[in-house]
Amino acid sequence: xxGLRDSLTRGTLGRLLRHRAFVIGAVLFGTMVLLAVLAPWxxxxxxxxxxxxxxxxxxSWDFPLGTDNLGRSMLSRVLHGxxxxxxxxFWVVVLNASFGVLLGAMAGYFSRLDGPLMRLADALMAFxxxxxxxxxxxxLGPSPTTVVIALAVVYxxxxxxxxxxxxxxxxxxxxxxxxxxxxxxxxHILFRHILPNCMAPLIVQLSFVFAYAVLxxxxxxxxxxxxxxxxxxxxxxxxxxxxxxREAWWLTFMPGAAIAFxxxxxxxxxxxxxxxxxxxxxxxxx
Amino acid sequence: xxxxxxxxxxxCIPLLLLVxxxxxxxxxxxxxxxxxxxxxxxATAAEIEVIRKNLGLDRPFHVQILSFYGNLARGxxxxxxxxxxxxxxxxxxxxxxxxxxxxxSMALTLLVGLSIxxxxxxxHNTWVDQTAMTVALIGVSLPNFWLGLVLILLxxxxxxxxxxxxxxEPTTSFLGWLRSATLPAVSLAMLQIGLxxxxxxxxxxxxxxxxxxxxxxxxxxxxxAVIGKHAMANVAxxxxxxVGLIFSVLLSxxxxxxxxxxxxxxxxxxxxxxxxxxxPMIQGGLLFVATALMLLNILVDLAYAWFDPRVRVxxxx
Amino acid sequence: MRDPILSVRGLTTTxxxxxxxxxxxxxxSFDVAAGExxxxxxxxxxxxxxxxxxxxxxxxxxxxxIASGSIRFDGREMVGLPKKALRALRGPSIGMIFxxxxxxxxxxxxxxxxxxxxxxxxxxxxxxxxRKRAIGLLDRVGIAMAAQRLDDYPHQxxxxxxxxxxxxIALACSPRLLLADEPTTALDVTIQAQLLDLLRDxxxxxxxxxxxxxxxxxxxxxxADRVLVMYAGRVAEQGTVDAVFSTPRHxxxxxxxxxxxxxxxxxxxxxxxxxxxxxxxxxxxxCRFAPRCGRRTDAxxxxxxxxxxxxxxxxxxxxxxxxxxxxxxx
Numbered sequence: 050x051x052g053l054r055d056s057l058t059r060g061t062l063g064r065l066l067r068h069r070a071f072v073i074g075a076v077l078f079g080t081m082v083l084l085a086v087l088a089p090w091x092x093x094x095x096x097x098x099x100x101x102x103x104x105x106x107x108x109s110w111d112f113p114l115g116t117d118n119l120g121r122s123m124l125s126r127v128l129h130g131x132x133x134x135x136x137x138x139f140w141v142v143v144l145n146a147s148f149g150v151l152l153g154a155m156a157g158y159f160s161r162l163d164g165p166l167m168r169l170a171d172a173l174m175a176f177x178x179x180x181x182x183x184x185x186x187x188x189l190g191p192s193p194t195t196v197v198i199a200l201a202v203v204y205x206x207x208x209x210x211x212x213x214x215x216x217x218x219x220x221x222x223x224x225x226x227x228x229x230x231x232x233x234x235x236x237h238i239l240f241r242h243i244l245p246n247c248m249a250p251l252i253v254q255l256s257f258v259f260a261y262a263v264l265x266x267x268x269x270x271x272x273x274x275x276x277x278x279x280x281x282x283x284x285x286x287x288x289x290x291x292x293x294x295r296e297a298w299w300l301t302f303m304p305g306a307a308i309a310f311x312x313x314x315x316x317x318x319x320x321x322x323x324x325x326x327x328x329x330x331x332x333x334x335x
Numbered sequence: 336x337x338x339x340x341x342x343x344x345x346x347c348i349p350l351l352l353l354v355x356x357x358x359x360x361x362x363x364x365x366x367x368x369x370x371x372x373x374x375x376x377x378a379t380a381a382e383i384e385v386i387r388k389n390l391g392l393d394r395p396f397h398v399q400i401l402s403f404y405g406n407l408a409r410g411x412x413x414x415x416x417x418x419x420x421x422x423x424x425x426x427x428x429x430x431x432x433x434x435x436x437x438x439x440s441m442a443l444t445l446l447v448g449l450s451i452x453x454x455x456x457x458x459h460n461t462w463v464d465q466t467a468m469t470v471a472l473i474g475v476s477l478p479n480f481w482l483g484l485v486l487i488l489l490x491x492x493x494x495x496x497x498x499x500x501x502x503x504e505p506t507t508s509f510l511g512w513l514r515s516a517t518l519p520a521v522s523l524a525m526l527q528i529g530l531x532x533x534x535x536x537x538x539x540x541x542x543x544x545x546x547x548x549x550x551x552x553x554x555x556x557x558x559x560a561v562i563g564k565h566a567m568a569n570v571a572x573x574x575x576x577x578v579g580l581i582f583s584v585l586l587s588x589x590x591x592x593x594x595x596x597x598x599x600x601x602x603x604x605x606x607x608x609x610x611x612x613x614x615p616m617i618q619g620g621l622l623f624v625a626t627a628l629m630l631l632n633i634l635v636d637l638a639y640a641w642f643d644p645r646v647r648v649x650x651x652x
Numbered sequence: 653m654r655d656p657i658l659s660v661r662g663l664t665t666t667x668x669x670x671x672x673x674x675x676x677x678x679x680x681s682f683d684v685a686a687g688e689x690x691x692x693x694x695x696x697x698x699x700x701x702x703x704x705x706x707x708x709x710x711x712x713x714x715x716x717x718i719a720s721g722s723i724r725f726d727g728r729e730m731v732g733l734p735k736k737a738l739r740a741l742r743g744p745s746i747g748m749i750f751x752x753x754x755x756x757x758x759x760x761x762x763x764x765x766x767x768x769x770x771x772x773x774x775x776x777x778x779x780x781x782x783r784k785r786a787i788g789l790l791d792r793v794g795i796a797m798a799a800q801r802l803d804d805y806p807h808q809x810x811x812x813x814x815x816x817x818x819x820x821i822a823l824a825c826s827p828r829l830l831l832a833d834e835p836t837t838a839l840d841v842t843i844q845a846q847l848l849d850l851l852r853d854x855x856x857x858x859x860x861x862x863x864x865x866x867x868x869x870x871x872x873x874x875x876a877d878r879v880l881v882m883y884a885g886r887v888a889e890q891g892t893v894d895a896v897f898s899t900p901r902h903x904x905x906x907x908x909x910x911x912x913x914x915x916x917x918x919x920x921x922x923x924x925x926x927x928x929x930x931x932x933x934x935x936x937x938x939c940r941f942a943p944r945c946g947r948r949t950d951a952x953x954x955x956x957x958x959x960x961x962x963x964x965x966x967x968x969x970x971x972x973x974x975x976x977x978x979x980x981x982x
Contacts, residue, residue, distance in 0.1 A: 172353035176625045179587035180605075184621050187609045188364035190372070260476070267478045268591055273610055287481055291595075298488050305481030312476040320472070460714075546755040552710055553750075554770045554821065555742030558735070568760045644760055644805045 064325045071321020077314030081307065085131030097121065097279065105297045115299040117289065123299060126281050127307050133282040134266055135311070137196055141262040142255050144201035149208030150251065154239055156209060157216025167213075170206035178203045178261070179268055186274040193276045196269050203265075204258050211254045215247035222246075249326035256319035260312045267308050283308050339640060339647065343633045350629065358622040359403050362392075362614050373416055373612050389414065390615065412619030417611045422619035426601060433593065433600030435505055435512070437585050440520040444527040444581060449574070451528070452535025457562070459540060467532060474529030480591040483522035487596075490518060500597035519596040523588045527581045531574070538573040542566050571642045579635040586624055655727065656683035657829055657861050658707070663721035665699075665706045668714070674935070675719070676702045678885040681959075684829065689855060689862045691876030691893070693869060693908070697929050699885040700865045701751075704831045707863075708748055709738050725829070744774050747822030751834040753814035757806040763817050764802030770824045789820040794850055812843035816850070823854065830855075832864045836871065848875055869908055873897060878965075881905050884930055884940035887959065889973075891966030901968040903945045939970070947972040 065071050084091065100120035108115045114123035156166040173181065185199035219225065220243060228238050263283075269275045270284025278285055283304040290300030362369050370387040371378070378386075387393050390413075391402055406413065412422035455467035491499040497518050503511035542548065543566060551565040589602030597603070601620065608616035640647040665677040677699040684690045692700045705711050706718050709730070723730040725745060730738065742748075750756045757766060767789060768782035777785075783802065790798035793816040806814055815835060822830060832851065836844035852875055855862050864875060872879050872893060879896050881889040881904065889902035900906045907925035927944035930936060938953040939945070945952065951971050959967045962974075 168349065168353065171350055172357060175350060175354050175629055176357075176621060177583040177587035177628060180590065180621060180624055183590065183605070183609055184361055184617055185364065187612065187617055188361050188614070190366060264476075264478050268480065271480055271591065272594075272606060284478075287478075287484070291484060294484060294488060295492055298492075301481065301484045301488070305478055305485065308481065309473075309477050312478075313473060316472055316476050546750060546752055547758040549710055550750065550756045550818070550821075551758065553708060553742055553748045554773065555739045555744070556769070556773050557739065560769075560773070565758050565761075569758070572760075642760065645807045648805055648808065 061325060065321060068321040068325055070317045071325070074314045074317025074319070074321060077310055078318055079314075081131060081311040081314060082135060084128055085135050088125070088128035088132055091124075091128060098125075105293070107297070108299055114303045115297065117297070117300050118293055123286075123303050126286055127283070127303050130281040130283045130286050130304060131307060131311075133193060133276060133280055134263055134284070134308070137193055137200070137266045137282070138259045138262040140197045141200045141204065142259050144197070145204055145208045145258050146251075146255060148201070149205040150212050150244070152205065153209035153212025154216050154244060154247075157213035158220060158235065158239055158243065163213070166209070170209055173202070173206045179265055182265055182269060183272065183274065186269050191274050191277065193280070193282075196266055196275045199269070199274075200262050200265050204261065208251070208254055208258065211250050212247055215250055216243055219243045219246045252326060253319055253323040256315055256322055260315040260319065263308060263312055263315070267305075340633070340637060343636055347629055347633065351626065354625045354629075355404070355407060355622055358618050358625070359400065361618055361621070362390075365614070369614060373614055375612075386416070407622075412622065413615035415608070415613055415616040415619075417608065417613045417616070422616055425604060425616065426620065426623055429599060429601045429604045432502060432504075432598055433589055433602055436516050436519050436523070436593070436598060436600065437589065439516050440523040440527070440585060441581070443520055443524040444531055447524070448528040448531030449535055451532040453539055453562075453567075453570075455532065455536040456539030456543065464536075468536070471529040471532040474525040474532075476529075477525060479522050479526055479588050480595050482525055483518065483592055483595045486518045486522060502596075502598045515596075516598075519592045519598055522592050522595075523585060526588065527584055530581060530584070531577060534577045535570065535574055538570045539566065542569045545569070568642070572639065575635060575639045575642055578638075579632045582631045582635075583628055586628060654685070657686040657726055658684040658863070659722075659724040660703075660707070661722045661724075663703065663706060663723060664719045665702050665711065665716060666719045667716050676716070676885055677706060679721075680882070680885070680887050682880050682887070682890060684861050684863055686828065686861055687859045688877045689864060689875055691872035691879045692863060692865045692882060693867060693872050693879060694882035694888075695867055695929060697884075698882040700882050701833050703882070704748065704833050704863065704865055707831060708742055708746060709733075710748075740774070743770055743827065744825040745827055746829045746831065747825070747827035748831040748833065749815070749818045749822045749835050751837050753811050753818055753838065756818055757814055759806055762803050762805055763809070764804075767802075767817070767821050767824055770821050774825050785824070786820070789824060790817070792823070792854070793817070793820045794846075795820075811839055812847065815839060815843075815847060819847075819850070819854070823858075826858065827860060829861045829863070832862060834866055835864070837866065837868075844871075851875065869897075881908070886940055886956075887967075887969055888941065889966070889968045889970075891962075892964065895964050895966045899966075901962065901966065901973040902941075902970050903947055903972075904941050 098121060100116070103112075103116050103120040104118055106112050106116040106120075108123075112122050112124065114127055116122055117126070152166060152170075156163045176184070182196075182199040182203045185202055186195045189195040189198065216239075225238060225242055228242050233241075266275060266282065267284035267287065270282045271288045273288070275284055276282050278289070286304035287301055290297070290302075290304070293300055365372055368383075370383050370390070370392055373386055374383045391399055394402075410423060412426070414420070415422050415425055418425055451467045451471060455464045458464050487497075487499050490496045498515055501515060503515045505512040547569075548561060548566055551561045556565075586602075589600060590606050591602070592598070593600045593602035594606040601624075605617065605620045605624075607613075608620060660683070661681045663677055663680045664675050666673050666675050680699070680703060682690070692703065694700050702711070702716070705716075707723055707725075707730070711717060718731055721731065725741065730741070733741075757763065761769075764783065764786050767786040768779065771777060771782045771785055772779070786802060787798045790801060795801055795813060795816055801809075806817075809817065819835075835851070836847050839847065848871060851862065851864075854860075862875075864871065866872065876893050878891065879893050880887060881896070881902060883902075883904050889896060889900065889905045896905060897909065900909055904925070911924055925944055930940055930943070936942070936953075938951075938955055939957045942948050942952040947970075949971065957969045957971050959969050960973050961967050
């Protein structure tokens with residue numbers, strides 16, 4: 050895990066771009082993000098626009114993903130739903146990257162904090178992840194913010210653990226010792242010397258956190274714990290479609306397919322990142 | 336082994352303490368007045384007051400904690416608002432269905448996941464490997480409740496092979512149970528199969544590189560004995576650790592899958608409790624599940640020790 | 653040599669790497685007589701282990717394969733033999749022990765089971781009888797309290813004991829040929845000596861042929877009857893230990909002997925052979941040792957030197973093999 054800063058160079062980028070899974074994943078994920086971002090222009094207008102005479106139209110040229118029970122365009126709803134779902138995923142990752150890293154770094158570096166922090170992490174991880182998220186979200190009340198907080202709380206212990214493991218190793222390296230001897234402050238050492246070399250497992254973990262976040266958001270929204278129905282997210286769309294599953298299969302199928310593509314893309318990306326950034330492969334470079 | 340078991344159980348205690356504390360604290364997270372939230376929009380002030388009294392929310396904090404743990408010690412997990420029965424009873428009623436479907440799902444997972452993983456490793460870098468891993472990856476990427484709905488669409492609505500919902504007790508009719516439990520079990524299993532297949536494959540690849548596999552071949556053993564006995568016995572070790580994770584995923588997944596398929600299990604119970612803001616039920620349910628998971632993990636640890644003699648038998652004499 | 657028990661002719665084993673296919677063993681030929689001990693010596697990367705693995709068909713298959721050549725055991729061709737027939741030979745005809753005792757035994761099975769399993773795979777024998785034989789074998793290889801040790805797991809044994817167990821397993825079906833790939837390299841010096849004594853003892857008792865692979869000339873001197881010196885996948889020199897050690901003709905052999913510390917001579921410095929082994933991927937047209945050789949001439953870099961026979965069965969792959977002074981070190 051040494052010299053990772055050097056490894057995040059053109060050499061690594063080149064290897065990533067040659068890794069088939071990574072490229073496919075990046076394309077898939079990138080496409081979904083692009084579609085979500087461009088939703089207002091692509092979707093064909095307001096996702097809440099009613100057109101009751103057009104209800105339950107199956108996918109056609111006019112309505113590529115069909116219409117729902119209120120005549121709303123599914124394409125528009127799925128794309129806008131993507132905005133919310135992806136935003137939630139993004140924020141969960143941001144919280145993980147900040148709090149997870151901070152807590153993990155502290156646990157790994159300051160041995161006195163290690164014990165209590167890891168006990169807390171174990172306690173949180175004792176609950177099955179989705180269950181815990183559901184519990185927290187249920188307590189806090191339904192809203193996108195709740196979803197973000199609940200999912201972040203669930204995954205931060207795992208991220209922290211991973212980071213702690215890296216810090217424990219890197220902390221023993223010689224140049225860290227020399228920095229300590231030359232009187233650098235703890236925080237300086239942590240941020241300038243240790244953390245940059247813990248990036249690889251962290252990046253891989255964050256990609257999987259994103260995947261879990263998107264999947265879990267769907268679960269939470271499906272259970273009615275996410276955004277209110279006026280702001281569609283993929284999970285809500287599936288919940289709405291469930292009631293009409295016999296008449297209009299596309300209402301359930303489309304949003305789920307969107308989730309599947311996105312998560313598949315992220316997972317492929319994560320696999321590629323792990324293959325390329327994994328320390329074991331570093332030996333070739335050296 | 337017994338000593339190890341006792342040690343693990345003792346180790347659990349502080350964790351249990353923390354877990355129960357977190358469960359207790361859940362209600363404290365509710366912004367505003369939990370009694371109001373639980374009462375719902377149409378509750379009168381009097382009804383809200385009743386709720387508050389019943390849950391002891393009007394008492395000082397330390398009294399609340401003490402009574403919480405006092406009740407816990409007696410096995411009392413509180414009283415469900417929506418069902419009007421003790422949480423513990425509600426859980427016990429619903430547990431069999433969840434366990435039955437979970438076992439079914441676990442069996443599928445082990446059978447299919449292990450096979451795919453082993454096959455992929457044996458045909459490393461061929462199309463078999465690529466396909467298997469792609470299938471595994473897709474399994475991990477699909478939302479399981481959506482998969483459940485899609486399966487209902489395909490196999491119930493369209494083909495009519497399986498019922499769209501409803502659950503038949505295995506005691507009533509085993510075949511009926513099988514039919515009603517298959518789609519839920521499959522929906523749950525997809526994610527787990529993906530996880531298991533990937534781990535099994537990498538464990539197998541690692542084991543196949545080991546010297547003792549070469550020794551086994553040098554002894555003239557049949558390939559079946561080399562792979563099926565020597566290799567698999569060592570693959571079991573890392574795989575067992577994943578099984579613990581799979582239990583966790585199973586329990587999480589059953590909330591949704593049971594809801595989608597109307598299986599009267601613990602998962603659906605919790606799902607309902609969440610919709611109705613039945614906090615005592617949610618609290619009790621979470622605590623129960625976390626404890627069950629902890630015990631399951633201890634079992635997994637024991638299994639791990641059973642598979643790896645280096646853990647349970649001392650070193651050089 | 654009368655009918656040799658093992659006869660290798662023109663063996664070439666290749667490995668496929670990212671940059672191409674290269675020979676780890678290049679046109680190697682030798683014989684092993686029944687009951688004799690042949691030592692194969694060379695530095696790491698000389699192809700000696702690969703030779704042994706090729707004999708038993710134990711090459712890691714995706715990258716490695718036997719490209720050409722013949723390996724005859726007891727007159728029977730082994731290259732191209734169907735898997736089942738090859739398996740029947742492993743154990744009852746040819747046994748093998750490996751370098752790393754720490755990892756060569758399956759950690760999750762008891763050692764007794766690992767021995768009896770071998771026996772029962774090849775003979776129709778009851779569990780109880782197989783167990784008795786296993787106890788006898790453990791006894792033979794010098795493990796005290798054999799009956800109790802049967803139920804131990806490998807991690808409960810020291811490295812030396814594990815190697816003895818490996819020997820017991822290899823001997824379980826009374827093979828007529830034993831391949832020993834650096835059996836003592838990973839062990840302490842004192843254990844090394846004990847193990848070699850054991851091997852020699854067993855060899856004398858059973859009369860089985862042994863091919864011992866090592867980079868240690870001392871082991872060869874102690875234990876082997878004839879020696880095969882390998883360099884970069886090719887045979888450099890072969891002959892009886894007496895002949896090769898007293899009059900080494902290949903410059904590499906000279907260097908190897910010169911670099912072995914001796915208790916008899918007083919040496920100020922050990923001789924070293926300058927340069928390094930060529931990379932597997934470097935295919936040189938001439939003698940592979942030429943870049944490091946003091947006797948090098950143009951002929952050496954242009955053509956592969958043929959095996960030239962000198963008296964008493966000593967063969968040298970060198971254009972200048974007639975030079976014999978042991979002191980003429982490059």
